[in-house]
Amino acid sequence: GNSVTQMEGPVTLSEEAFLTINCTYTATGYPSLFWYVQYPGEGLQLLLKATKADDKGSNKGFEATYRKETTSFHLEKGSVQVSDSAVYFCALSGFESSGSRLTFGEGTQLTVNP
Amino acid sequence: EAQVTQNPRYLITVTGKKLTVTCSQNMNHEYMSWYRQDPGLGLRQIYYSMNVEVTDKGDVPEGYKVSRKEKRNFPLILESPSPNQTSLYFCASRRGEVRTQYFGPGTRLTVL
Numbered sequence: 001g002n003s004v005t006q007m008e009g010p011v012t013l014s015e016e017a018f019l020t021i022n023c024t025y026t027a028t029g030y031p032s033l034f035w036y037v038q039y040p041g042e043g044l045q046l047l048l049k050a051t052k053a054d055d056k057g058s059n060k061g062f063e064a065t066y067r068k069e070t071t072s073f074h075l076e077k078g079s080v081q082v083s084d085s086a087v088y089f090c091a092l093s094g095f096e097s098s099g100s101r102l103t104f105g106e107g108t109q110l111t112v113n114p
Numbered sequence: 115e116a117q118v119t120q121n122p123r124y125l126i127t128v129t130g131k132k133l134t135v136t137c138s139q140n141m142n143h144e145y146m147s148w149y150r151q152d153p154g155l156g157l158r159q160i161y162y163s164m165n166v167e168v169t170d171k172g173d174v175p176e177g178y179k180v181s182r183k184e185k186r187n188f189p190l191i192l193e194s195p196s197p198n199q200t201s202l203y204f205c206a207s208r209r210g211e212v213r214t215q216y217f218g219p220g221t222r223l224t225v226l
Binding site for chain 1: 147149151154155156157158159162172204206213214215216217218219220
């Protein structure tokens with residue numbers, strides 16, 4: 001079946017540091033890939049997505065590139081802010097006999113200190 | 115405003131007392147689903163519904179029921195809650211086979 005593996009957290013950075021959160025996946029066919037973000041006390045929000053190989057999703061300074069050859073979708077940001085502190089989830093959506101469904105990674109807690 | 119709403123947002127209950135968590139979406143989405151979020155496990159799907167009167171089990175359906183009598187609503191029912199169902203629950207919806215799902219704000223459930 002499908003699976004998503006994220007780098008273990010928590011991750012603590014200083015403001016303006018470079019961020020990478022690794023995500024690799026296992027899936028059959030051509031899944032769509034997502035990053036969701038969960039700010040403290042809130043629900044999940046879609047951060048960015050990519051639907052085919054070599055696509056780059058981007059939003060709010062975050063980027064991730066769909067790499068089929070390495071089955072990866074790493075999240076990056078060049079200069080993090082305190083307001084980026086949240087839990088980040090990598091997810092994939094692939095078609096199965098039951099229709100498309102989301103499979104999530106474990107989540108990575110990011111804390112950015114001033 | 116397009117949104118998925120859940121009620122209640124917080125609930126503390128006791129073992130065996132039946133409860134229902136409601137979920138409603140105003141986007142006319144066909145597909146709705148329920149997830150639970152637990153530390154170190156990410157989100158796991160409980161049940162999903164492809165359309166009205168069509169529901170099926172996800173990865174962790176034991177102890178839960180759902181119904182889909184109307185397109186906009188997808189309640190989650192715990193007939194006899196147990197402490198291992200203490201968790202953060204999310205409802206989500208999407209349109210047809212478009213893969214992007216929209217999530218509700220979450221319901222934090224504690225079963226004593």
